[in-house]
Amino acid sequence: MATEAAERQLSYLQAFNEGLAQVMDEDPDVFVAGEDVGRTGGVFHNFDGLFERFGERRMVDTPISEQAIIGLGIGAAVVGLRPVVDLMFMDFVLVAMDQIANQAAKLKYMFGGNTTLPLTITTMGGAGLSAGAQHSQSLEAMLCHVPGLKVVMPSNAHDLKGLTIASVRDDNPTIVVLHKKLLGNKGIVPEHAYEVPLGTAAVTRVGTDVTLIAYSRMAIEAGAAAEQLAGEGIDCEVIDLRTVSPIDIETVLTSVRKTNRVVLVHEAVRTGGLGAELAAQIQEHAFDYLDAPVARVGAPFAPVPFSPALESAYVPDANRIAAQIRETLHRPLPG
Amino acid sequence: MATEAAERQLSYLQAFNEGLAQVMDEDPDVFVAGEDVGRTGGVFHNFDGLFERFGERRMVDTPISEQAIIGLGIGAAVVGLRPVVDLMFMDFVLVAMDQIANQAAKLKYMFGGNTTLPLTITTMGGAGLSAGAQHSQSLEAMLCHVPGLKVVMPSNAHDLKGLTIASVRDDNPTIVVLHKKLLGNKGIVPEHAYEVPLGTAAVTRVGTDVTLIAYSRMAIEAGAAAEQLAGEGIDCEVIDLRTVSPIDIETVLTSVRKTNRVVLVHEAVRTGGLGAELAAQIQEHAFDYLDAPVARVGAPFAPVPFSPALESAYVPDANRIAAQIRETLHRPLPG
Amino acid sequence: MSPPSETVRDLHERMVRIRLFEEAAGRLFESNRIPGFIHLYVGQEAVAAGVCVALRPDDQISSTHRGHGHLVAKGGDLSRMMAELMGKATGYCNGKGGSMHICDLDLNMLGANGIVGGGVPIAVGAGFANKYRDNDTVSVAFFGDGTTNIGAFHEAANMAAALALPVLFVCENNEYAEYTARSRTMAIDDVVERAAAYGMPGMVVDGMDAVAVWEATTRALASIRSGTGPVFLEAKTYRYYNHHGIQTLGAKYRTDDEVERWRSRDAIEALEASMVAGGVATDAEIAAIRASVELEVDTAIRFAEESPLPLVEDLTDNVYTGAR
Amino acid sequence: MSPPSETVRDLHERMVRIRLFEEAAGRLFESNRIPGFIHLYVGQEAVAAGVCVALRPDDQISSTHRGHGHLVAKGGDLSRMMAELMGKATGYCNGKGGSMHICDLDLNMLGANGIVGGGVPIAVGAGFANKYRDNDTVSVAFFGDGTTNIGAFHEAANMAAALALPVLFVCENNEYAEYTARSRTMAIDDVVERAAAYGMPGMVVDGMDAVAVWEATTRALASIRSGTGPVFLEAKTYRYYNHHGIQTLGAKYRTDDEVERWRSRDAIEALEASMVAGGVATDAEIAAIRASVELEVDTAIRFAEESPLPLVEDLTDNVYTGAR
Numbered sequence A, B: 001m002a003t004e005a006a007e008r009q010l011s012y013l014q015a016f017n018e019g020l021a022q023v024m025d026e027d028p029d030v031f032v033a034g035e036d037v038g039r040t041g042g043v044f045h046n047f048d049g050l051f052e053r054f055g056e057r058r059m060v061d062t063p064i065s066e067q068a069i070i071g072l073g074i075g076a077a078v079v080g081l082r083p084v085v086d087l088m089f090m091d092f093v094l095v096a097m098d099q100i101a102n103q104a105a106k107l108k109y110m111f112g113g114n115t116t117l118p119l120t121i122t123t124m125g126g127a128g129l130s131a132g133a134q135h136s137q138s139l140e141a142m143l144c145h146v147p148g149l150k151v152v153m154p155s156n157a158h159d160l161k162g163l164t165i166a167s168v169r170d171d172n173p174t175i176v177v178l179h180k181k182l183l184g185n186k187g188i189v190p191e192h193a194y195e196v197p198l199g200t201a202a203v204t205r206v207g208t209d210v211t212l213i214a215y216s217r218m219a220i221e222a223g224a225a226a227e228q229l230a231g232e233g234i235d236c237e238v239i240d241l242r243t244v245s246p247i248d249i250e251t252v253l254t255s256v257r258k259t260n261r262v263v264l265v266h267e268a269v270r271t272g273g274l275g276a277e278l279a280a281q282i283q284e285h286a287f288d289y290l291d292a293p294v295a296r297v298g299a300p301f302a303p304v305p306f307s308p309a310l311e312s313a314y315v316p317d318a319n320r321i322a323a324q325i326r327e328t329l330h331r332p333l334p335g
Numbered sequence C, D: 001m002s003p004p005s006e007t008v009r010d011l012h013e014r015m016v017r018i019r020l021f022e023e024a025a026g027r028l029f030e031s032n033r034i035p036g037f038i039h040l041y042v043g044q045e046a047v048a049a050g051v052c053v054a055l056r057p058d059d060q061i062s063s064t065h066r067g068h069g070h071l072v073a074k075g076g077d078l079s080r081m082m083a084e085l086m087g088k089a090t091g092y093c094n095g096k097g098g099s100m101h102i103c104d105l106d107l108n109m110l111g112a113n114g115i116v117g118g119g120v121p122i123a124v125g126a127g128f129a130n131k132y133r134d135n136d137t138v139s140v141a142f143f144g145d146g147t148t149n150i151g152a153f154h155e156a157a158n159m160a161a162a163l164a165l166p167v168l169f170v171c172e173n174n175e176y177a178e179y180t181a182r183s184r185t186m187a188i189d190d191v192v193e194r195a196a197a198y199g200m201p202g203m204v205v206d207g208m209d210a211v212a213v214w215e216a217t218t219r220a221l222a223s224i225r226s227g228t229g230p231v232f233l234e235a236k237t238y239r240y241y242n243h244h245g246i247q248t249l250g251a252k253y254r255t256d257d258e259v260e261r262w263r264s265r266d267a268i269e270a271l272e273a274s275m276v277a278g279g280v281a282t283d284a285e286i287a288a289i290r291a292s293v294e295l296e297v298d299t300a301i302r303f304a305e306e307s308p309l310p311l312v313e314d315l316t317d318n319v320y321t322g323a324r
């Protein structure tokens, strides 16, 4: 690959859009359906230009019918297409939960394997825009508890493009969760249609004192916390999970066995969040390596508040992460 | 209380029915709505006799409309009634998830506290009857991740009656999950309208070697495992959580600090189940007390299979629990 | 449009196959040789047969909790069906699905469904794919009267109409949802009144008359294949057994009288009488068909009973395609 | 049934209050003094005012993402509303709800809602409670045309009809759901055609004519209070601004021409003209009302701006009633 191509910068949104366009180009069975995804190009501009390029046959505007949108994808996938269906906000997953978790996730198993379900669901999660309690949630823990689904939550343009392509090409129902506060973030994005393999985490910073594990926007905040602490002489290793179901537990454990301390971070409500599963697995598999409890940073047990004054206290940030790291590190070795 | 009354035996089903009848008797604002709850008395006979006693005004048969059933309860609760609404199977929680998790759970918070929501949702969870992937699930982990909800999952007639009464009297949206395989189980049930307070676990067996934590039907299997191991000289403490949101973490920690080893059991899929949250909290709060990783017993990462040959291997039982306990105990002390 | 004799015989045989399969399944359920729940299709045979005989093999159907009849009518293999009901490894779903998830993708039967309304959007998705491929294949959603009260049905029906998809909506109106009479859950006389809400043509047919169902379906399919969008067909029918299990009479939610009235109009008996009267088949020929189907059902039972149970080692197979 | 002058003046004042509040909110949003999303009600004032003037104070309403107008029409306090939009502690929801969750339970306004269709079942629940209490109170569900495509609407409408609940369904048909024209999401001419699917009487009214809306609502309420069950009222209206935010012209999903055509039929201007013509109010009186509402809005803005932000200590208050 030429250097200039490798250094091309795209925004998170553009990277998604380009990845999607490329899988649509390569496979005529890929179409996109959802509310305002066609003529409007998506309310977040996430599908901009695709209608002009692929036409209304492949960029399908639907009624406000989240259950039928997912069902449309399921039915089309069962008979051999490769649908991408969009739920405008991740909160709307709850409106379509039966079709997602009782149908899409289970069909292959219930049918004794006699089908594939190459369905991709795209959606927009996360808080930080004062969108209120029903437009700001991070609900991945519910989805990761459902066998049959895969879930990706990329934190940057490069991973988003690669995971979007991998998800659409994958033969299983996969949910691609964008973060609505990252849309403008730029990053280097190769032009070709590459995959970031599903289920692979990235070690985004190598360190020895503590393992920080995060995904989606919190991977950025975790990186910032690590940066901040470097000045204090604390050397963090940062892992961006990228895929949250399945979890790349090997990469996690390798790091934990080296650093012996862990701080998990997500935007979702702490109780019952993905951090719980990670903490449980880490202590199961690396019990003797741990010098301190696996710590979890997440949202308090409350809906997402509207007021920016509250929302900024609700969503974890680099400072809160750094504070937790300090606490985790200052815990004396068990004696 | 007279001894004979205290020794009266009722089935799990009868205990539920009696508790509900008693709160309906004491409060004219309590009504029940759901599919076939009225004239039919519920497809599990769970509401038997209540139609005859309270009439069609208070025992309301509805169309097959799970979203509107929950919404009916929410609206009626917001304007001051105390509704009990039924979702025939816990799997149907997914059909009504928006109304449960986006509406009922969040309304009070979103309204700045300006309402109460004394809503009770009753439903029937669990596997073991070859009911297949869409009629056998244990989905409590999803509900416990939602701030604003309370969730109870009683394992026996006594607790079921007391928790049903406490749930209906509580001013918050509370989900009472019966287990369909326990319906005929008998137990001593006092006649008066007593409460088992929400959020309180029960230590159902005192022991010193390991803490077994379970709820719903798995509390019975855990007890059986403890019994089995007693013969091998292993002394288990068994905790029946009874309420799964909020968790009675104090009772859990007190026990863990004594036994230093923990096995968690639930019927739900292990990954992302409630055991994950418990394991995470236990190692957070009792890290230095643990002599072995907190172990989790749960269903594998698959939908519930139909065939009894598979289902019996899918659902945890006393033998699998006992095996895990032995493993957890045989782990040498860290040295 | 009267059907050729060949078609009439086909209708008859499919109905008999459903009836005898279901009666056998009921007996096996009663004697605990079939685990779980069972929702028998007996009484409604004319609907599944009438619709499916009118379909082409490439047309898809999605089904319900009461799905055996649909699969039999689409050409399902009785042995693999019975094996599935018994939870055997040789069943359609290798024992993982059971009665409520039985399917045959090769026959374009996209599955029974345990969630009321769950299968309707799936049929619409298949219809979307047909239009996308411009192949004039039609998909059919079977569902009950009570199902038209649930949100997923509404969204799916409207979606099909809005996108002008080639989908046939077949409402089997047996007047009950479980133990609740339809009149208590909807304030309309005929379910077909709902079609207009979607701008869909609506048709009503006697669901106890297989030929009438076939004719109505044939007309509906012609309209759908012409590209004008979905059609709603209400078939008035009745289930002889209880919602679940094998009780017929003595229920408190409906009168024995009502049951007997419907049974006196039995679709199979009626068709047989008209076949004999019209010279399409003799009594002996009909008896021969019944005997041959009976044999087939017996074979299916034997196959199922002798089949191995699924292996515990395979418990977590087929959760995903490929490595997770 | 012509309204008394008092009623006309009431209709007018409520519309003006909505308009001026919304225009102010739009400006504040544009200048980043209101965070989050904002869905302005401007253009549709005649619907909220016409319906709410016809209601009794004890009648409940449930609302939508486009809910400011409904709360103002029900008598909402502009200061507490504006404070809520700005996320202040003095707001209706103490800053925790925002535009999409604004409510006043004391006024029986059961909340805006961020989920399309989410509020409709809630109104039905309130209607159930009214019937349960036998108090002849009516609940009203406001919702948009696009919302009739979602399952929750369907279930709620059918539930109300099946149980004969005292509920008024008010569909504000502004011909768009976000940026999608209604004709592309439903294959019917008028939304009211959906009423028959529930066995509900349906009415259509000019949603740019407050008096007509008031009259239609008054008739509908009389029918509902008589105990015969719910009524569906479609009001044909238009939103002047974009789905979200403050753009009006230059959008690609609708023509400027169309916008201008609707604006030329502005409900407030039309009512004012007829008030003056009919001697119900003089130009000076109308100007005085506008001036007084303007003052009220200014006061509300000042109140909101000067109000404190919610305290971080209170972040997890009111998740539960009582101790968790």
Ligand SMILES: Cc1ncc(C[n+]2csc(CCOP(=O)(O)OP(=O)(O)O)c2C)c(N)n1
Binding pocket: B035, B064, B066, B088, B092, B095, C065, C066, C114, C115, C116, C143, C144, C145, C146, C147, C148, C174, C176, C177, C178, C243
């Ligand atoms: C979402 C959901 N709600 C409730 C049920 C329980 N249930 C199974 S079948 C049924 C009645 C269905 O009635 P109808 O659609 O008329 O079909 P029929 O049984 O009469 O064939 C109900 C309520 C379910 N399976 N799924």
Ligand SMILES: Cc1ncc(C[n+]2csc(CCOP(=O)(O)OP(=O)(O)O)c2C)c(N)n1
Binding pocket: A035, A064, A066, A088, A092, A095, D065, D066, D114, D115, D116, D143, D144, D145, D146, D147, D148, D174, D176, D177, D178, D243
């Ligand atoms: C379940 C759900 N799906 C989608 C959305 C996004 N959304 C918000 S408003 C809206 C359009 C609603 O259209 P309509 O009902 O006609 O009301 P209007 O905005 O025209 O007043 C959409 C799609 C949502 N909030 N909730």
Ligand SMILES: [Mg+2]
Binding pocket: C144, C145, C146, C172, C173, C174, C175, C176, C177, C178
């Ligand atoms: Mg029926």
Ligand SMILES: [Mg+2]
Binding pocket: D144, D145, D146, D172, D173, D174, D175, D176, D177, D178
């Ligand atoms: Mg609209």
